[in-house]
Amino acid sequence: xxxxxxxxxxxxxxxxxxxxxxxxxxxxxxxxxxxxxxxxxxxxxxxxxxxxxxxxxxxxxxxxxxxxxxxxxxxxxxxxxxxxxxxxxxxxxxxxxxxxxxxxxxxxxxxxxxxxxxxxxxxxxxxxxxxxxxxxxxxxxxxxxxxxxxxxxxxxxxxxxxxxxxxxxxxxxxxxxxxxxxxxxxxxxxxxxxxxxxxxxxxxxxxxxxxxxxxxxxxxxxxxxxxxxxxxxxxxxxxxxxxxxxxxxxxxxxxxxxxxxxxxxxxxxxxxxxxxxxxxxxxxxxxxxxxxxxxxxxxxxxxxxxxxxxxxxxxx
Amino acid sequence: xxxxxxxxxxxxxxxxxxxxxxxxxxxxxxxxxxxxxxxxxxxxxxxxxxxxxxxxxxxxxxxxxxxxxxxxxxxxxxxx
Numbered sequence: 001x002x003x004x005x006x007x008x009x010x011x012x013x014x015x016x017x018x019x020x021x022x023x024x025x026x027x028x029x030x031x032x033x034x035x036x037x038x039x040x041x042x043x044x045x046x047x048x049x050x051x052x053x054x055x056x057x058x059x060x061x062x063x064x065x066x067x068x069x070x071x072x073x074x075x076x077x078x079x080x081x082x083x084x085x086x087x088x089x090x091x092x093x094x095x096x097x098x099x100x101x102x103x104x105x106x107x108x109x110x111x112x113x114x115x116x117x118x119x120x121x122x123x124x125x126x127x128x129x130x131x132x133x134x135x136x137x138x139x140x141x142x143x144x145x146x147x148x149x150x151x152x153x154x155x156x157x158x159x160x161x162x163x164x165x166x167x168x169x170x171x172x173x174x175x176x177x178x179x180x181x182x183x184x185x186x187x188x189x190x191x192x193x194x195x196x197x198x199x200x201x202x203x204x205x206x207x208x209x210x211x212x213x214x215x216x217x218x219x220x221x222x223x224x225x226x227x228x229x230x231x232x233x234x235x236x237x238x239x240x241x242x243x244x245x246x247x248x249x250x251x252x253x254x255x256x257x258x259x260x261x262x263x264x265x266x267x268x269x270x271x272x273x274x275x276x277x278x279x280x281x282x283x284x285x286x287x288x289x290x291x292x293x294x295x296x297x298x299x300x301x302x303x304x305x306x307x308x309x310x311x312x313x314x315x316x
Numbered sequence: 317x318x319x320x321x322x323x324x325x326x327x328x329x330x331x332x333x334x335x336x337x338x339x340x341x342x343x344x345x346x347x348x349x350x351x352x353x354x355x356x357x358x359x360x361x362x363x364x365x366x367x368x369x370x371x372x373x374x375x376x377x378x379x380x381x382x383x384x385x386x387x388x389x390x391x392x393x394x395x396x
Contacts, residue, residue, distance in 0.1 A: 055378070056363045088365040088378070090355065092323060096365035167359055176377065186380075193380035287355075 006031040032206045036126040037195075040119070040202075044194050047081065048187035054081050056092055057175050063109070065101040068152050069145075071105035076144035079112030089281065092290045097160065098167045104152015110285075111301065112144035115276040119198060120247035127205065127255060135316070136268055138310045143272065147300050153240040159293035198248035205252040208259065232266045233309035237302060239271030244281070250274045265312025272305045317347040317394065322367035329366040332381050335370065339387040345395065367395045370394045 006027045010016050018022040059082045063075055089110065096106040116137055124133040178186065243250075250271050257267050282294055289297070321336055323329025333351055340347045352358055361369050364378030368390065374391040376382050382390070 060363070088326075088363070091358055091363045091365055094355065098359075167356065176374065239380055244377045 002034050002310070003027075003031050006034070011066040015198065019302075029206055032126070033203065036122065036196075036202060036206065037199075039126055040122045040195065040198075041191055043118050043122050044191045045187050047189040049183055051081050051190070052178060052186050054078060055175055056082055056088075056095065058219065059109070060095055060099045060101060063101045063105055066102070066105060068102060068104060069149060072108040072145045072148045072152070073101060074114075075101075075105045075108035075148060076112040076141045079109045079144060080116050080118075082109070082113065088229065089284050090287050093285070094164050094167050097164050102152055103157055103160065104148045104150070106148075107151045108144045108148025111147050111276055112141060114246070114281075115144065116140040117247060119194060120251075120275070123202065123205070123248065123251045128258075131269070132264065135312065136271075137167050139268070139312070140272065143276070143301070143304045143308055147297075147304050150300050151297065154296065156293050156296060159290040159296075161288050161290060164199065164288050182267055199206050201248045201252055205255045208252055208256045232263070236262075236266045236270040237273045237309065238265050238304050240270045241277045241298070241302060243274045244278035246276050247271070247275050263313050264316045265309045265314070268312055269305050269309025273302070276305070277301050317391070318371055319347050319349045319391070320361075320367075320369040322352045322361060322369060323365040324355065324358070325353055326365070328379065328381060332366040332368065335381070335384055335387050339384055339391055342384075343347060343388060343391060345391065347391070349356065371384050 009030055010023050010026045011018060014026075016026065024298070059078045063071060066074060093106060093110070096109070097103070097271070121133055121137065215255055235266065254271050255266050277298060282298065285297075286294060319336060319340070321329060321333045323332070329351075333349070337349055340349060347382065358365065358367065361367055361374050362377040366378075366381070367374060368376040368382070368387070370390060371394050375394075387388075
């Protein structure tokens with residue numbers, strides 16, 4: 001139905017020549033745009049409603065004094081639904097530590113939250129299909145669980161800034177009570193808020209898909225960075241680490257790289273490196289973590305993401 | 317009336333502060349708007365920034381930011 005609508009627009013409203021290259025590309029562009037924005041609106045709305053039941057205050061309570069590993073798994077999963085932007089990373093971190101959430105468990109949360117979220121999921125699904133999406137979510141969760149678990153095992157509490165341990169507010173925050181109606185309103189506001197921030201990136205991504213597709217030779221980069229090249233994954237990850245973007249911002253690049261022949265594992269590892277690790281986030285986290293811990297964090301993340309990249313390349 | 321905007325200084329916090337100042341001006345009430353960046357002070361109220369505290373009461377925390385109308389309503393609720 002969407003497809004028919006897109007064809008109607010291109011052939012009957014704009015009157016392009018039937019089945020010309022430009023017309024095909026335009027149909028594809030309109031169809032994908034409508035499809036992805038519909039998906040995004042519905043899924044962000046639904047996730048927002050779920051989110052409203054998991055404010056950070058509650059997540060903190062759930063994770064407080066949890067055993068390792070189980071705590072890491074829970075934290076990675078809660079990272080998907082708990083609302084959190086990188087500028088509240090510091091109060092969030094302090095709040096978690098204060099409530100007795102183990103350090104490694106806190107890290108699992110901090111890793112999963114920016115990497116696996118509804119925007120990333122919808123975009124991957126809309127552009128690459130179920131298989132890639134499922135693998136990305138699974139791998140993202142594994143990186144978060146594993147990374148947090150290792151950090152927990154290394155017992156690095158001494159490298160957390162001392163003042164963090166001086167917070168004692170009794171962790172009795174009031175959670176703003178919401179009626180279901182207010183939750184729906186929140187979900188609506190949140191959906192509009194997110195769409196406003198990401199729409200341009202998404203149009204660019206779809207545009208790349210619609211127009212560059214067919215014009216640029218597909219194996220353009222294969223020679224340099226294809227599956228056969230052992231260094232493709234580490235190089236992609238090392239380039240991605242200092243770059244900073246949310247999942248939506250990196251999608252156009254991801255799409256372009258894939259169109260030009262980079263393998264799936266390399267591209268997804270690149271995407272994880274960009275979303276999960278960044279210089280600005282490090283600078284924010286520096287307020288609560290000492291430099292050695294930051295380095296350990298970055299190191300472990302880099303290594304696990306590279307491992308995941310190789311794994312993808314091997315199985316896809 | 318005492319209004320506090322809580323936030324370590326990210327763009328969202330600045331946006332909320334501007335909205336609050338505008339709301340106070342348009343409502344024409346006598347209120348002191350204060351920006352709180354001290355982490356100890358912020359953490360007394362919430363973990364999600366930006367936060368909005370009116371007369372010691374937490375009215376909003378986190379994203380998405382409340383718009384001008386909502387902020388006005390929150391202020392009105394506390395005026396009575």
